[in-house]
Amino acid sequence: MAKGFVPNIKQLPKFMKEDPGILQGHRACAGCGCAIILRQIMMARRKPIVIANATGCMEVVTTIFPYTAWRTPWIHVAFENAAAVAAGIDAGRNKLQRAGRFSGDKDISVDYDVVALAGDGGTYDIGLQALSGALERWHNFMYVLYDNEAYMNTGIQRSGGTPFGAWTTTTPVGKKIKGKPLTKKPIVDIVVAHRIPYAATVSPAYWVDALKKFRKGFETEGPAFIHAYGVCPRGWRTDTKDTIKLSKLAVETCFFPLYEVINSEWYLTGPSLTIAKNPDRKKPVEEYLKLQGRFRHMMLPENKWMVEKFQELVDENWEIILKRAKNV
Amino acid sequence: MSKRGWREIPIAGIPFLKSTEYHTGDWKVFRPVIDGEKCIKCGNCWVFCPDSAIEWDGDSVPEPNYDYCKGCGICAEECPVNAIEMVR
Amino acid sequence: MQKVVKQRMMALNGDEAVAWAVKQSDVDVVSAYPITPQTIIVERISDFVHEGEVDLEFIKVESEHSALSACVGAAAAGARAFTATAANGLQLMFEILYITASLRMPVVMAVVNRAPSGPINIHCDHNDSMGARDAGWIQIYCEDAQEAYDSTIQAFKISEDPEVLLPTMVTLDGFLISHTLQNVSLLPEEVVHEFLGTRKVQRIKVPEIFGDKEVPLMLNPKYPLTFGPLDLFDYYFEHKRQQIEAMERAYKVIERVHKEYAEISGRSYGNGFIEPYKTDDADVVVVGLGSTMGTAKAVVDELRGEGKKVGSIRIRVFRPFPRELLRKVLSEFDAVGVLDRGISFGHFGQVYSDLCAALYGAKDAPMMIDFVYGLGGRDMPQKLLKKIFEEVLEAKVKGPEPVFRIRGVR
Numbered sequence: 001m002a003k004g005f006v007p008n009i010k011q012l013p014k015f016m017k018e019d020p021g022i023l024q025g026h027r028a029c030a031g032c033g034c035a036i037i038l039r040q041i042m043m044a045r046r047k048p049i050v051i052a053n054a055t056g057c058m059e060v061v062t063t064i065f066p067y068t069a070w071r072t073p074w075i076h077v078a079f080e081n082a083a084a085v086a087a088g089i090d091a092g093r094n095k096l097q098r099a100g101r102f103s104g105d106k107d108i109s110v111d112y113d114v115v116a117l118a119g120d121g122g123t124y125d126i127g128l129q130a131l132s133g134a135l136e137r138w139h140n141f142m143y144v145l146y147d148n149e150a151y152m153n154t155g156i157q158r159s160g161g162t163p164f165g166a167w168t169t170t171t172p173v174g175k176k177i178k179g180k181p182l183t184k185k186p187i188v189d190i191v192v193a194h195r196i197p198y199a200a201t202v203s204p205a206y207w208v209d210a211l212k213k214f215r216k217g218f219e220t221e222g223p224a225f226i227h228a229y230g231v232c233p234r235g236w237r238t239d240t241k242d243t244i245k246l247s248k249l250a251v252e253t254c255f256f257p258l259y260e261v262i263n264s265e266w267y268l269t270g271p272s273l274t275i276a277k278n279p280d281r282k283k284p285v286e287e288y289l290k291l292q293g294r295f296r297h298m299m300l301p302e303n304k305w306m307v308e309k310f311q312e313l314v315d316e317n318w319e320i321i322l323k324r325a326k327n328v
Numbered sequence: 329m330s331k332r333g334w335r336e337i338p339i340a341g342i343p344f345l346k347s348t349e350y351h352t353g354d355w356k357v358f359r360p361v362i363d364g365e366k367c368i369k370c371g372n373c374w375v376f377c378p379d380s381a382i383e384w385d386g387d388s389v390p391e392p393n394y395d396y397c398k399g400c401g402i403c404a405e406e407c408p409v410n411a412i413e414m415v416r
Numbered sequence: 417m418q419k420v421v422k423q424r425m426m427a428l429n430g431d432e433a434v435a436w437a438v439k440q441s442d443v444d445v446v447s448a449y450p451i452t453p454q455t456i457i458v459e460r461i462s463d464f465v466h467e468g469e470v471d472l473e474f475i476k477v478e479s480e481h482s483a484l485s486a487c488v489g490a491a492a493a494g495a496r497a498f499t500a501t502a503a504n505g506l507q508l509m510f511e512i513l514y515i516t517a518s519l520r521m522p523v524v525m526a527v528v529n530r531a532p533s534g535p536i537n538i539h540c541d542h543n544d545s546m547g548a549r550d551a552g553w554i555q556i557y558c559e560d561a562q563e564a565y566d567s568t569i570q571a572f573k574i575s576e577d578p579e580v581l582l583p584t585m586v587t588l589d590g591f592l593i594s595h596t597l598q599n600v601s602l603l604p605e606e607v608v609h610e611f612l613g614t615r616k617v618q619r620i621k622v623p624e625i626f627g628d629k630e631v632p633l634m635l636n637p638k639y640p641l642t643f644g645p646l647d648l649f650d651y652y653f654e655h656k657r658q659q660i661e662a663m664e665r666a667y668k669v670i671e672r673v674h675k676e677y678a679e680i681s682g683r684s685y686g687n688g689f690i691e692p693y694k695t696d697d698a699d700v701v702v703v704g705l706g707s708t709m710g711t712a713k714a715v716v717d718e719l720r721g722e723g724k725k726v727g728s729i730r731i732r733v734f735r736p737f738p739r740e741l742l743r744k745v746l747s748e749f750d751a752v753g754v755l756d757r758g759i760s761f762g763h764f765g766q767v768y769s770d771l772c773a774a775l776y777g778a779k780d781a782p783m784m785i786d787f788v789y790g791l792g793g794r795d796m797p798q799k800l801l802k803k804i805f806e807e808v809l810e811a812k813v814k815g816p817e818p819v820f821r822i823r824g825v826r
Contacts, residue, residue: 009374013385022380023380024347024380025349025350025352030356030398036378039377040375050637065646066344067349077512085486085488085489087447087477088493091486092489094473106638108494109637133478133479136478240399240400244405245405337655340518341647342641344625
């Protein structure tokens with residue numbers, strides 16, 4: 001199953017029923033895209049996983065004491081250190097495996113994959129140092145960034161992952177400054193600069209693509225990084241039913257291209273590869289923006305330049321990726 | 329249920345109840361109803377539900393679990409054959 | 417009663433003594449970041465690892481914040497974890513100190529006491545670890561390199577005791593202990609192994625999830641537990657109450673471990689909590705922490721030679737604070753001078769305020785005077801310490817005012 005992992009929609013429900021990893025009854029907002037990502041990580045497991053979760057939405061909504069939604073070993077320590085905690089788990093696991101510790105104890109297993117899970121705040125901003133350190137040290141773990149593009153847990157404040165123009169409570173739409181005047185940090189570029197063996201972007205709408213990438217992340221010897229796109233209806237001011245629609249549009253407009261970076265070589269995947277080969281399929285980004293209340297001000301005639309600027313940023317980024325991609 | 333004292337809960341802050349004991353179903357305004365006749369069993373509703381509230385064995389018609397369904401409407405939106413209707 | 421084992425003597429400084437203790441203690445994961453004057457600890461452990469003399473995972477992290485975070489991860493995974501730091505490094509860990517204790521992770525950390533910035537300084541005072549005294553860690557303050565070695569080994573046993581499950585800080589004075597060579601007796605490695613064993617994992621019951629099964633308190637796919645949930649006003653206090661209880665239970669465990677260790681090593685430090693020196697017939701005593709209390713013994717001898725009835729008491733365990741014991745012991749004296757190598761700005765030194773609280777309302781409570789000294793590594797020569805003793809003797813006659821005195825500053 002290792003190399004040729006093909007997610008099968010007929011078999012996955014049985015697998016998930018037997019060992020769901022995450023349960024019903026968590027308190028993510030209705031329509032939460034990040035909660036979908038959590039389930040997709042679980043669907044892609046090859047063996048048990050242990051999760052080190054940074055402070056953030058997914059940490060909070062799954063573990064409001066005395067309840068836990070996790071049926072997988074899980075730890076939350078703080079905001080900025082998911083990668084460091086995962087590093088410690090990796091090191092501990094390695095030593096315990098090597099020493100054969102607990103091997104005679106049928107109640108304990110030290111055979112698992114390690115996952116660090118953090119939002120955009122915990123990755124782009126406050127957790128970047130710990131992430132960089134863990135990548136440099138080549139820990140054997142998969143870091144999953146669920147990117148909902150702002151500090152949603154504290155009530156929609158801008159982060160390094162917030163895109164240009166977006167309204168947040170700290171980038172309000174004022175008379176003078178309208179939304180975030182700066183752009184989204186190229187986090188995958190930063191991660192890939194560590195020359196790690198595997199990095200990829202996933203959108204939960206393209207779940208087969210996502211599951212394959214999560215599985216590759218698990219299988220990678222050394223650090224793997226997955227940038228997952230997570231719609232936040234509450235913070236983006238979107239209709240809860242539109243989460244998957246937006247997860248598609250982000251890819252179809254090339255705002256969030258899907259690709260893999262294997263040993264520093266870039267490969268487009270799924271619909272992004274199709275668009276690269278058929279450029280006329282690339283949708284205007286306005287189609288993506290207009291569904292979201294956080295960009296509503298940009299739809300006004302006097303702010304039309306913001307949509308144009310947004311489109312330029314998307315095009316620029318897409319061109320860079322096209323140049324890098326080996327399979328185009 | 330009266331809240332437990334410090335001697336009666338596990339140490340280290342370990343949660344002692346499963347989230348399944350907490351019903352998020354009362355958050356919803358609209359609930360999905362699946363038309364078994366139209367359903368093609370593609371699994372979209374199951375795979376995209378953020379709340380694992382669509383229960384499915386992979387073969388039969390999926391069933392929403394209203395104890396947990398928050399009524400987001402993703403399943404209805406993503407159903408390729410419009411077999412799911414959101415009703416109040 | 418076990419027999420004292422034959423030991424090997426090595427000339428080691430305090431940092432090296434700690435590194436040797438780590439080497440011998442079946443530590444699984446070390447995660448640390450270098451900072452003066454702790455660096456020798458991480459250098460020696462690196463030597464041991466790179467020479468293949470010890471099998472542990474040494475995570476050479478990018479910050480102290482990550483150092484302790486990784487220790488928490490490792491400990492949660494079921495490993496025995498150690499870190500070491502000082503001053504600013506400890507301060508960078510501050511957030512994780514509290515979390516380590518609340519997650520009940522038996523991490524052991526050497527803190528090589530150094531004055532916190534600013535201005536930046538590398539020499540000894542106690543304001544770094546004193547700033548962390550409320551974080552929920554056991555704190556053991558050592559007098560010399562030998563004690564740093566002994567206490568580090570004891571710390572694992574104390575921390576991992578199922579009655580306790582709290583992290584422990586073993587502190588040693590920067591440069592004064594960390595960089596000063598001393599003849600240190602090392603136990604044979606197999607004796608340390610036998611004393612500690614490998615890391616055991618506590619079992620707990622979570623009946624609603626696992627029924628009657630007692631499940632290992634670790635990250636374990638067989639019985640998956642959730643560590644570090646969101647804990648609001650309805651249960652947070654109960655979890656803090658459990659930590660209060662664990663600290664209370666630690667008294668007995670610290671005492672027992674100290675005694676068991678004394679039986680095999682032949683070394684003890686008072687009763688494990690406080691180490692009195694020539695106090696039996698003393699009228700006045702000086703109380704303090706760390707290496708200064710070695711100097712104090714010499715001063716006591718000198719003053720005794722002059723016919724003065726003085727003694728000294730070193731507090732070894734600062735958390736849990738041996739309050740009942742000190743309340744009883746100090747009530748025997750007329751006047752007590754408290755040596756504080758730290759200061760809570762706007763109040764007294766930390767040892768003084770804790771002692772005052774412990775002695776409040778005691779029937780025969782002595783007068784107590786706070787002497788703040790030695791900040792930023794300012795020397796405490798024998799002469800100055802003698803003068804402090806004399807001030808306490810004088811206070812016995814003239815009264816304690818002022819009770820807050822700063823000595824050794826221009």
